[in-house]
Amino acid sequence: MAVSVSVVLLLLVLALVLLRSKALKFSHALLCVLLGFCLSGTSLAPTIASGITATADVVGSLHP
Numbered sequence: 001m002a003v004s005v006s007v008v009l010l011l012l013v014l015a016l017v018l019l020r021s022k023a024l025k026f027s028h029a030l031l032c033v034l035l036g037f038c039l040s041g042t043s044l045a046p047t048i049a050s051g052i053t054a055t056a057d058v059v060g061s062l063h064p
Contacts, residue, residue: 015032018024039045 015024015029019026019029039048
């Protein structure tokens with residue numbers, strides 16, 4: 001759960017930065033949000049979640 005919340009916050013910050021810099025229109029951001037909600041209800045949701053968790057584990061295990 002903590003990984004998905006941090007990913008959501010990261011994506012929200014990225015979307016806000018793009019909106020403020022006029023690189024992303026509000027309609028595009030809304031479409032991305034709707035796509036995310038639609039994907040969460042499909043059979044791909046567990047695969048996407050495990051991919052995000054695996055990526056977060058790899059990034060978390062890196063030591064500079």
